[in-house]
Amino acid sequence: MTDALEIVWQLFDSPSLLLGHDEVTRWPPPAVAELTRLGFLREAVRVDHAACPNCPDRHVEEVLCRSGPDGQSRFYIPCPENLRVEIAADNLRRWMIDVDAVARRLASAIAPGGRCTQRTALRLWRLGGVAWQGVNRDVLLARGLDWPDNGEIIRQIGGNGRSLVFVAGPAPPAHIWPELPPTVVSLPSAVRLQAGAITVALADICALVQDADAANQARRPVALSRKQQKREFQKAAGDVLKSKLGDDPFVQAYDEHGSYRKAAAALSKKFGFPVSKDKVRTAVKRRGGVAAVMRAADSESVRRTVASQRRDRQRKFASSTQPPQLE
Numbered sequence: 001m002t003d004a005l006e007i008v009w010q011l012f013d014s015p016s017l018l019l020g021h022d023e024v025t026r027w028p029p030p031a032v033a034e035l036t037r038l039g040f041l042r043e044a045v046r047v048d049h050a051a052c053p054n055c056p057d058r059h060v061e062e063v064l065c066r067s068g069p070d071g072q073s074r075f076y077i078p079c080p081e082n083l084r085v086e087i088a089a090d091n092l093r094r095w096m097i098d099v100d101a102v103a104r105r106l107a108s109a110i111a112p113g114g115r116c117t118q119r120t121a122l123r124l125w126r127l128g129g130v131a132w133q134g135v136n137r138d139v140l141l142a143r144g145l146d147w148p149d150n151g152e153i154i155r156q157i158g159g160n161g162r163s164l165v166f167v168a169g170p171a172p173p174a175h176i177w178p179e180l181p182p183t184v185v186s187l188p189s190a191v192r193l194q195a196g197a198i199t200v201a202l203a204d205i206c207a208l209v210q211d212a213d214a215a216n217q218a219r220r221p222v223a224l225s226r227k228q229q230k231r232e233f234q235k236a237a238g239d240v241l242k243s244k245l246g247d248d249p250f251v252q253a254y255d256e257h258g259s260y261r262k263a264a265a266a267l268s269k270k271f272g273f274p275v276s277k278d279k280v281r282t283a284v285k286r287r288g289g290v291a292a293v294m295r296a297a298d299s300e301s302v303r304r305t306v307a308s309q310r311r312d313r314q315r316k317f318a319s320s321t322q323p324p325q326l327e
């Protein structure tokens with residue numbers, strides 16, 4: 001491990017961000033210096049308990065601090081064998097990866113003066129916004145997307161497929177997103193340390209966004225639930241049919257049922273796709289309104305009555321003129 005950022009990305013998704021002093025001393029000193037300068041590596045509070053270096057059972061005791069004759073602090077633990085045992089100060093030191101500092105530097109690298117907002121402490125940050133492909137997109141940084149408690153983080157990232165999410169580890173499987181997945185950008189491949197400054201390969205990310213948009217376009221129909229797909233299909237089929245029906249069936253249904261709502265319900269049942277009462281109202285309005293439709297219906301019913309009476313008479317006449325049945 002020689003690249004300073006490589007160290008950060010490897011530790012970024014560790015549940016604990018604390019590091020022992022011995023671990024940090026194993027890193028290349030230039031990397032430690034660089035990480036300290038960037039603010040990515042910070043000294044954390046000292047440990048307050050330590051194992052006894054002298055006893056085989058390595059009993060753990062609380063660390064006590066005393067000022068030595070030279071004014072320097074010295075650290076001890078009580079020990080049943082040796083009364084007290086001194087612990088080297090370096091063995092008590094701890095370090096931490098400052099993930100907030102990483103988020104702030106990334107925000108500045110994406111847009112100068114870019115503002116970084118914490119969404120969930122130590123887990124999710126908004127690094128700014130970009131408008132790519134004609135779409136405004138949130139740029140986010142997430143930790144622990146594959147941890148068992150990731151539900152709330154995933155909910156906050158959302159399923160509109162428009163966000164960009166930086167992650168340190170491999171991209172999580174697409175099925176963790178309830179709807180359309182965001183563009184997931186790998187920090188190790190997109191972020192560099194060049195001449196002491198953090199840079200983000202925006203051109204590469206833009207290509208990733210295009211790929212993710214294309215994949216989401218292809219995914220959109222199957223991203224619908226079965227119920228949604230059925231509704232979409234019915235609506236599309238209904239639109240085609242409605243355009244060919246004209247106003248007649250709507251006006252007739254209104255005439256028959258006497259209310260927009262009842263007419264719409266009856267037509268929905270008849271056609272097998274949803275018909276709104278507005279559609280009925282519009283058709284009635286085009287025919288000159290309720291009064292005109294009712295007048296037309298009345299005269300139609302008069303015509304029907306006359307016609308049916310005439311048919312009845314003809315039927316009677318026909319039956320009376322039938323030749324007598326032969327026995």
Ligand SMILES: [Zn+2]
Binds near residue numbers: 052053080082
């Ligand atoms: Zn001891």
